[in-house]
Amino acid sequence: MNVFLAELGKQLVTRWTVALMLPGALFAGAIVLAHVLGQRHAVDLQALPVWLDGVTAAPAxxxxxxxxxxxxxxxxxxxxxxxxxxxVGVFVAWTWSLAGSGPVLGRLAERRRRRWERADVEVAAAERAFLADPADPARRDRARRAIARRASVCLVEPERPTWIGDRLHAADVRVHRSYGLDLAAVWPRLWLVLPDEVRAELTAVQDRCAAAARLAGWGVLYVVLGAFWWPALVVGLAILLTARYRSRLGVAVYAELVESAVDLYGRDLAVQLGLSCPGRLTGETGEQVTAIVRKDGVLPRARRSGSADAPRP
Structure with a gap:
């Protein structure tokens, strides 16, 4: 998640002239309308020509x-x-990494966790019913719908106050569970192993995520302007809803691509680091990769002597 947010911050800072000047001109025009029309004459467009006549009536x-x-x-x-x-877009992207700590964020994270737990209970009940009679298509469909409802909350047990934060966190958890890799530490090295076309696809998705965060910034500005001209509030809310949809879609695609990159090229990274990996990447090899790239002296679980309950690196 930290690597994603760092790259996203870079994307938000670049190419701002084309991406921001035209929307900025539209927002500046909205400020002029708010100044001229105000709340009382918010949709009275006849007041605008009167104002323009006053401006042009100045001495030559x-x-x-x-x-x-x-x-x-x-x-x-x-x-x-x-x-x-x-x-504001940078701030919005920063909120995606917030953990579920504190009174407000903790309640939001707990609310998401309770939703996931209820959905998980439904999944367990639907799976038991399906196993009792696997030939029943209705029970199979019920199990699929229950799994989809749980996945719509989060792919793993939620720990973040927002869906986007949990989707990024889920990528870390799923990669660690499958391969023993610390994704935040491994990702910069894996990036160097990826083919150019894969990196280009990931960069394109990061651009879309950055654009969605920036769109949310515009939505916030229009909502603030709505205090002086109510049509701007309507526009701002519509922009925020659009930004929410685009950001969730972009982050979901990015997380899937990151997991896919690990699935397809994680073994190549292990080989590049000098580890023996004749077949698919295993949890034991992944933990050795994690120990190498973290350089913190923590041995992987598989190489510890004795305790099977030793914490993961």
């Missing part, structure tokens, strides 16, 4: 200078709005 001697100042102020406001949206 000072009209050019006033126009230049207005255009410069508009462009400056568009750029400032773009930077503000980018900053």
């Amino acid at each position: 001697a000072g009209r050019s200078a006033a126009l230049l100042i207005t255009v410069a102020a508009f462009l400056f406001g568009a750029a400032a709005a773009g930077l503000a949206a980018q900053s």
